[in-house]
Amino acid sequence: xxxxxxxxDRAPSVIGLGFVVLDLVFSRSxxxxxxxxxxxxxxxxxxxxxxxxxxxxxxSLIGNDVAGDMLDTELTSLGVDTSFLIKGNPATTPIVVQHxxxxxxxxxxxIFSFQCPYSGxxxxxxxxxxxxxxxxxxxxxxxxxxxxxxxxTPAATLMAREMRAAGGLVVFEPTSEAELTREPSLLQxxxxxxxxxxxxxxxxxxxxxxxxxxxxxxHGPQGLSYRLKGGQWRHLPPFAADHIEDSAGSGDWVTAxxxxxxxxxxxxxxxxxxxxxxxxxxxxxxxxxxxxCAYAGARGLMEAYASPCTPSLDVSSPMPHKLATxxxxxxxxxxxxxxxxxxxxxxxxxxSYRVTPILSHHHMGRPIPTSG
Numbered sequence: 001x002x003x004x005x006x007x008x009d010r011a012p013s014v015i016g017l018g019f020v021v022l023d024l025v026f027s028r029s030x031x032x033x034x035x036x037x038x039x040x041x042x043x044x045x046x047x048x049x050x051x052x053x054x055x056x057x058x059x060s061l062i063g064n065d066v067a068g069d070m071l072d073t074e075l076t077s078l079g080v081d082t083s084f085l086i087k088g089n090p091a092t093t094p095i096v097v098q099h100x101x102x103x104x105x106x107x108x109x110x111i112f113s114f115q116c117p118y119s120g121x122x123x124x125x126x127x128x129x130x131x132x133x134x135x136x137x138x139x140x141x142x143x144x145x146x147x148x149x150x151x152x153t154p155a156a157t158l159m160a161r162e163m164r165a166a167g168g169l170v171v172f173e174p175t176s177e178a179e180l181t182r183e184p185s186l187l188q189x190x191x192x193x194x195x196x197x198x199x200x201x202x203x204x205x206x207x208x209x210x211x212x213x214x215x216x217x218x219h220g221p222q223g224l225s226y227r228l229k230g231g232q233w234r235h236l237p238p239f240a241a242d243h244i245e246d247s248a249g250s251g252d253w254v255t256a257x258x259x260x261x262x263x264x265x266x267x268x269x270x271x272x273x274x275x276x277x278x279x280x281x282x283x284x285x286x287x288x289x290x291x292x293c294a295y296a297g298a299r300g301l302m303e304a305y306a307s308p309c310t311p312s313l314d315v316s317s318p319m320p321h322k323l324a325t326x327x328x329x330x331x332x333x334x335x336x337x338x339x340x341x342x343x344x345x346x347x348x349x350x351x352s353y354r355v356t357p358i359l360s361h362h363h364m365g366r367p368i369p370t371s372g
Contacts, residue, residue, distance in 0.1 A: 010055075012054050013055040013057070016149075017042065018040070018041065018149055018156070019094070019151055021038075022037075023096055025037070026097065037299065038078070039096055040126075041150040042151075043071075043075070044256075046148070047299060048252060049260060057083065058080050058081070058082060058084065059137055061127050061129050061130060062088070062094070063124065065092055067092075067095060071093060084133075088127070094123075096112055097116070098113075099111045099117075141168065145168055146263065147170045149172045149190075151175075152174065152179045152180070156183065157185055160189035169263070170189050170191055171193075171194070172190040174193070177206060180200070180207070181206055190211075191214070192216070193215045194216040195218070209232075213271065213273070214226065214227075218251055219238075223286070224282065228278075238286060238290070241293040243293070252299075257289075258281055258285050261285070
């Protein structure tokens with residue numbers, strides 16, 4: 001069942017099912033006009049894997065609104081297939097605000113918020129992928145080598161079951177202990193679980209050492225730990241970052257790099273993993289995560305790779321259309337306009353629609369206070 005699905009004479013493929021969000025990043029250099037980018041673990045991991053040469057697809061529920069258009073167009077420019085993005089109505093596109101600042105001691109920090117920094121209103125959040133649309137994913141389950149999930153939903157459980165039956169690899173990255181118990185049957189189909197130790201303790205009763213073939217627990221600047229099925233936790237020290245501008249998204253670099261290295265080593269059979277191969281693969285992810293900390297944004301390393309000062313990322317030939325570029329939200333566009341509805345067309349595709357920013361007479365407001 002876990003035998004290789006596809007020959008290695010073509011790019012490996014992944015379907016990401018979960019959280020895709022519009023990130024609005026405020027820093028001291030963009031107090032009035034934040035930069036924006038595709039965000040969410042699902043959005044970041046699929047974008048990074050596309051950058052690393054994978055064929056990537058994303059499945060998520062966003063809104064039929066301006067922010068949804070921005071996400072769809074940006075993902076497409078990064079080489080991610082958006083055919084399974086559902087532009088729901090009355091759903092609105094999730095938006096996360098990231099504030100970058102310095103602590104009193106001068107260290108960099110970032111804070112995430114679902115609250116508009118100007119009006120104080122709550123911004124749209126994640127909504128599960130509609131189960132009625134999963135049938136179209138299931139019909140294509142043999143097209144992908146890997147399923148990446150970052151939210152436990154009925155759709156994720158159904159798709160994980162089908163992917164395992166088709167011989168695919170299922171990777172689950174829960175964000176909290178609640179995600180481990182929300183869909184109990186999901187864990188039966190998962191082969192690799194990765195989570196943050198700050199959100200889920202390694203001692204969680206939901207994480208027995210028989211849960212999956214491999215479990216990975218990240219500890220931020222303290223490195224990470226892993227254990228094979230039936231084994232004990234083993235700690236790996238961190239890679240020192242030469243400079244920390246923004247640590248957001250570092251975990252997504254570890255995830256994407258591990259999926260890439262794992263497939264190149266074992267195809268989709270986790271039983272071939274050894275301690276030596278795991279350490280080698282995870283170390284590559286840790287190094288890339290440390291390099292990404294030197295740049296603003298969850299995928300700042302992709303943007304930097306397009307500059308003359310190319311970092312030491314071991315990517316043989318990244319495609320130019322998959323390189324990230326920094327984009328500023330126009331100063332005279334209001335947050336409320338990001339969720340402004342488009343005329344609803346069920347078969348709407350951004351590739352056949354010219355996205356035109358809607359400008360407002362309402363100025364976004366005063367700068368966000370920053371510390372340091």
